[in-house]
Amino acid sequence: MEITLLAFAASSDSFGFSSRKVSCSADDTPLTIVQRIAPEVNISSLRVALDCEFVTWETPIADARELAFIPPVSGG
């Protein structure tokens, strides 16, 4: 299966993309995916969302279609 990774704001600089598809399995987690594709990226300030809902780094992605990396927000 495939999942679309979305990197926003400063995280797109860290990951080097704003959108990218990667192969994965249902029991992958956001953490295992990052460790596989970009182990050098510091994720300490990032949150993650699966299909537009915040989750933990250890949440299995199951059948999610989008994984978003969410840096600290600054709207307004």
Next chain:
Amino acid sequence: MHLEIHFTAESIVIPSCSLPSKEVGALVEFHGIVRELEDNKALPGLFYEAYEPMARRVLKRHLLELGTLHPCQAVHFIHRTGWVPVGEASLYICVMSAHRGEALRFLADSIDRLKLDVPIWKRTTRPSKD
């Protein structure tokens, strides 16, 4: 509560504020304007980026919850995306309620919630393309 959430890459056009009922006694508007100085450095503007589907979902959840805390009749929320020059509004919120207290509290809390976890970001420079 009537709720509208919009994102626009164009200058914000203030919606016509037709009153949802004759029981509206307070209409409070907020314009968030891009300032020139950021950390004592003059900037020409700010670049706003949003994860729109999630921003709508998270924001809607917050605003509906605030509607139970501070009952209001209508809320219009508009946020710019893309480049916003200094002096232009990046954010517009209009809250209508029966009394001023609910509208003012709703407005203040909605901005606090916006800055809590709604996935919108501003940058001082335009991002480079992938």
